[in-house]
Amino acid sequence: MIELRKVNKVYEDGTHVLKDIDLLFESGKINVLIGPSGCGKTTTMRLLNRLTEHTGGEIFIDEKNIADFNPIELRRHMGYVIQSIGLFPHMTIYDNVATVPRLLKWDKSKIDKRVNELLELVNLNPEQYKKRYPSELSGGQQQRIGVARALAAEPATILMDEPFSALDPISRDQLQNELVRLQEDIQKTIIFVTHDMDEALKIADQIILMKDGRVVQKGTPREILTNPANDFVREFIGEERLKTAEPLPSLSNFIDPTIQAIHLSESKESVIKKLMEQQCFTYPLVDETNQFLGQLSLQKIMNESSVHLEDFVDPSVQALTTDQDIEDVLEYLEKHKHHSLPVVDNENMFVGMIDMKELFRSVRSVYGKRGGN
Amino acid sequence: MKKLTLLCTSLLLLVVLTACGGKDKETAAGGTFFEMGTQDYTDPKIIAYMVKELVEDQTDHEVNVTENIQASPLIITAMDKGDFDLATLYSGEVYNNHFDDDQVEYTTDPDKTLEQAQKLFDEKFNLKWFDSLGFENKYTIAITEDLAKKKNIETMTDLGKYAKDLTIGTDSAWIERGDDGYRAFQEHYDYSFKKANGLEISLMYEGLKLRELDAITAYSVDPEIKELNLRVLEDDKGFFPPSTASLVAREDTLKDYPELEEIINSLTDQINEEEMTQMIYEVDIEKQEPKDVAKKFLIEKGLLK
Amino acid sequence: MEFIRNYFEFWRDRYPSILEYAVQHLIMSALSLVIGILVTIPLAILLTRLKRNFLKSLVFNIANVFQTVPTIAMLALMIPILGIGMKPAVTAMFLYSLLPLLRNTYAGIQSIDSGIVDAAKGMGYNSFQSLIKVELPLAMPYIMSGIRVTSVYIISWVTMAAVIGAGGLGGLIISGIGFNDKNLIFTGTLLAIVLAVATDLLFARFEKSRNRTRRKTI
Numbered sequence: 001m002i003e004l005r006k007v008n009k010v011y012e013d014g015t016h017v018l019k020d021i022d023l024l025f026e027s028g029k030i031n032v033l034i035g036p037s038g039c040g041k042t043t044t045m046r047l048l049n050r051l052t053e054h055t056g057g058e059i060f061i062d063e064k065n066i067a068d069f070n071p072i073e074l075r076r077h078m079g080y081v082i083q084s085i086g087l088f089p090h091m092t093i094y095d096n097v098a099t100v101p102r103l104l105k106w107d108k109s110k111i112d113k114r115v116n117e118l119l120e121l122v123n124l125n126p127e128q129y130k131k132r133y134p135s136e137l138s139g140g141q142q143q144r145i146g147v148a149r150a151l152a153a154e155p156a157t158i159l160m161d162e163p164f165s166a167l168d169p170i171s172r173d174q175l176q177n178e179l180v181r182l183q184e185d186i187q188k189t190i191i192f193v194t195h196d197m198d199e200a201l202k203i204a205d206q207i208i209l210m211k212d213g214r215v216v217q218k219g220t221p222r223e224i225l226t227n228p229a230n231d232f233v234r235e236f237i238g239e240e241r242l243k244t245a246e247p248l249p250s251l252s253n254f255i256d257p258t259i260q261a262i263h264l265s266e267s268k269e270s271v272i273k274k275l276m277e278q279q280c281f282t283y284p285l286v287d288e289t290n291q292f293l294g295q296l297s298l299q300k301i302m303n304e305s306s307v308h309l310e311d312f313v314d315p316s317v318q319a320l321t322t323d324q325d326i327e328d329v330l331e332y333l334e335k336h337k338h339h340s341l342p343v344v345d346n347e348n349m350f351v352g353m354i355d356m357k358e359l360f361r362s363v364r365s366v367y368g369k370r371g372g373n
Numbered sequence: 374m375k376k377l378t379l380l381c382t383s384l385l386l387l388v389v390l391t392a393c394g395g396k397d398k399e400t401a402a403g404g405t406f407f408e409m410g411t412q413d414y415t416d417p418k419i420i421a422y423m424v425k426e427l428v429e430d431q432t433d434h435e436v437n438v439t440e441n442i443q444a445s446p447l448i449i450t451a452m453d454k455g456d457f458d459l460a461t462l463y464s465g466e467v468y469n470n471h472f473d474d475d476q477v478e479y480t481t482d483p484d485k486t487l488e489q490a491q492k493l494f495d496e497k498f499n500l501k502w503f504d505s506l507g508f509e510n511k512y513t514i515a516i517t518e519d520l521a522k523k524k525n526i527e528t529m530t531d532l533g534k535y536a537k538d539l540t541i542g543t544d545s546a547w548i549e550r551g552d553d554g555y556r557a558f559q560e561h562y563d564y565s566f567k568k569a570n571g572l573e574i575s576l577m578y579e580g581l582k583l584r585e586l587d588a589i590t591a592y593s594v595d596p597e598i599k600e601l602n603l604r605v606l607e608d609d610k611g612f613f614p615p616s617t618a619s620l621v622a623r624e625d626t627l628k629d630y631p632e633l634e635e636i637i638n639s640l641t642d643q644i645n646e647e648e649m650t651q652m653i654y655e656v657d658i659e660k661q662e663p664k665d666v667a668k669k670f671l672i673e674k675g676l677l678k
Numbered sequence: 679m680e681f682i683r684n685y686f687e688f689w690r691d692r693y694p695s696i697l698e699y700a701v702q703h704l705i706m707s708a709l710s711l712v713i714g715i716l717v718t719i720p721l722a723i724l725l726t727r728l729k730r731n732f733l734k735s736l737v738f739n740i741a742n743v744f745q746t747v748p749t750i751a752m753l754a755l756m757i758p759i760l761g762i763g764m765k766p767a768v769t770a771m772f773l774y775s776l777l778p779l780l781r782n783t784y785a786g787i788q789s790i791d792s793g794i795v796d797a798a799k800g801m802g803y804n805s806f807q808s809l810i811k812v813e814l815p816l817a818m819p820y821i822m823s824g825i826r827v828t829s830v831y832i833i834s835w836v837t838m839a840a841v842i843g844a845g846g847l848g849g850l851i852i853s854g855i856g857f858n859d860k861n862l863i864f865t866g867t868l869l870a871i872v873l874a875v876a877t878d879l880l881f882a883r884f885e886k887s888r889n890r891t892r893r894k895t896i
Binding site: 049051072073074075076077080082083086087088089090099100103149159 | 791793794796797798799800801802803804807811812815816
């Protein structure tokens with residue numbers, strides 16, 4: 001975990017480029033710093049491996065102040081990938097990837113093994129590419145090597161400074177996907193600088209939006225999209241993306257309030273009759289104060305001899321609450337394949353039922369407008 | 374030092390002159406321009422201005438003087454091509470590879486040397502080599518008076534006893550010359566110096582002053598000999614060739630302008646070595662203009678009013 | 679034919695002294711080049727590390743001034759300080775070599791993509807490692823071409839050194855002019871050209887072989 005507390009950077013000429021930056025980069029997450037040029041995003045990143053020194057505040061890596069580290073050592077234990085790729089053109093791919101392990105004085109066989117491993121990790125055949133020079137590789141391949149090189153000494157943190165911005169759109173897209181996939185395996189703390197909002201939305205766990213040396217907003221992509229902090233954020237994200245990010249209709253839109261729950265006081269026979277009439281296998285059960293008790297299962301009613309309606313509740317079915325995020329609902333539905341679910345309010349009062357088919361149809365129409373995502 | 378910087382420019386000038394060539398211009402008085410080249414040392418320059426003064430005083434013609442031609446063979450080449458009409462040359466020039474070995478006989482006799490020069494240059498280059506101006510400016514070896522006194526050196530033979538520890542400074546050409554160069558010298562006197570260091574003539578005296586050189590090949594009229602209190606060693610085995618100064622002119626020019634010949638003849642035997650040394654002293658050490666020195670001399674001699 | 683036979687005879691008689699002139703020439707050229715390299719490369723590196731433009735332009739202007747002093751004047755100016763002979767000649771040549779060597783080394787290091795240097799630093803190379811492992815190898819083509827060009831210049835300039843008693847092939851040429859021996863002029867000129875061309879070819883080969891080992895550059 002990396003923490004920035006009230007970090008400031010003032011250059012010798014008096015330019016105040018970072019103002020009271022407070023940030024938290026959680027371990028194993030992709031943190032994207034984004035903003036217009038000159039906003040301080042790259043500077044913020046470069047403070048972490050002390051390529052730029054901050055002039056105020058404190059930076060901690062796993063609770064340790066980075067000012068206490070030797071900057072050279074610090075850098076050797078932090079991956080670094082940059083926009084112009086920065087591969088050494090006079091060194092082979094092998095030598096490039098082996099750079100940091102060599103600086104750390106690993107022995108030869110360990111380096112050999114690690115280089116092979118890394119090239120495979122970034123989908124380049126080691127035997128084929130090891131002895132080549134960077135100029136003999138495509139831009140996308142070069143940037144893969146850039147990533148492999150950054151990973152070489154197994155750093156916990158990787159700094160990536162607009163690593164994909166110079167690539168063609170197809171390679172960029174491919175590498176973004178690969179980064180996300182790779183991250184599932186390697187679980188590094190990644191600090192990723194970009195000016196491309198699509199890229200940020202695609203890969204980020206946390207987006208930090210900066211302007212004029214300040215953090216304007218930080219949060220998950222969804223938070224930023226659905227709840228832009230101000231006009232600047234809105235403008236930076238762009239109307240197009242905001243439109244597509246319109247919040248899905250709230251769950252309450254899909255509730256069918258006409259369905260009356262069964263009261264605990266009703267008789268077993270009347271319940272069976274009611275279910276048969278409505279061709280339902282399950283039905284919500286409430287007590288006299290309309291408190292939701294659970295979902296009655298027709299199967300249980302038929303098979304069990306008890307006369308107490310509580311005994312026929314199916315414990316595997318949980319009620320939704322009205323304020324639940326529709327995306328979570330969809331996820332839940334996908335897992336459990338229910339046709340309909342009961343909805344309760346915050347006091348566990350029964351509100352109504354949601355029909356799954358109806359919900360899917362409605363959501364699909366919203367996503368359809370976005371042209372796929 | 375000024376001479377040094379002019380080395381390049383003189384070569385350049387030669388090229389320019391060759392390019393321009395011709396005598397198609399007239400003087401204001403309707404006469405012609407004579408071109409006169411001089412070497413990069415001072416005596417030919419003074420002579421050139423004497424000729425200029427006399428020609429311009431007595432005729433409608435004028436003389437253009439081109440100074441600082443790096444080496445006398447270059448002047449002869451330029452005269453042969455018609456770029457120079459006049460020059461001051463020394464009889465030893467006859468030994469400078471202009472002629473085949475069987476044509477020229479090496480001798481240290483001044484008269485015979487001058488005779489050969491007069492004959493051979495006329496035959497081959499169609500140049501009129503006039504009689505002596507009255508002085509010689511020959512190669513000689515000079516050492517500091519200190520060294521001379523300490524070791525009691527008076528002749529070149531005396532110098533031989535110490536030569537293996539001494540460095541001699543000389544113009545580069547002397548090292549490579551044939552009959553009158555360092556090779557022949559070593560045979561003639563049967564000794565060698567520790568080192569023979571070829572360099573620009575004017576730098577030889579610097580070298581002596583800086584004590585990087587022990588001996589130099591000086592020219593007999595150099596005023597520095599007196600100025601630096603040097604001792605000129607006696608050429609006791611008669612090695613160095615004579616070097617009588619004469620005016621030289623293109624026969625073609627003389628044919629067209631016979632009045633020039635009279636003027637040149639008027640300078641014959643007019644300047645002795647002492648006078649020349651004094652004039653060089655005035656130019657090199659006292660920094661007077663060669664032109665003024667020349668004029669003053671002519672007036673003193675009654676050749677110019 | 680006659681001429682060729684004469685020329686062979688000339689060589690037969692003179693080759694020890696001709697070789698001596700050539701060796702002097704080579705020693706002076708090599709010495710000034712080596713001193714030039716030893717001084718300019720660290721100096722150029724230092725300049726690339728300097729933030730103050732004032733100092734940079736000062737150094738370059740000084741080198742530039744040396745460059746513009748005519749050879750003959752430069753040699754003459756050395757004499758009161760260093761006397762005559764090889765010392766002032768080598769010093770003068772060294773001063774001449776400053777600008778081309780300095781400029782090429784500086785440009786070579788400046789030409790390196792700043793991203794590469796940044797990457798080197800970001801990966802934990804210290805300043806010296808970055809210089810040795812990354813910057814100098816990448817600047818090498820520039821540095822080498824600077825050395826190559828300068829060496830050819832120097833070989834040509836050194837002919838002037840003969841006027842201040844330093845010897846070298848200029849001695850042959852000046853002697854030749856002095857007493858009208860075309861063989862001497864021709865030989866001195868020819869050898870100076872041969873030395874220059876041979877040096878140029880040697881460096882060209884060296885550059886080529888370097889390029890082959892690292893194949894393409896950026």
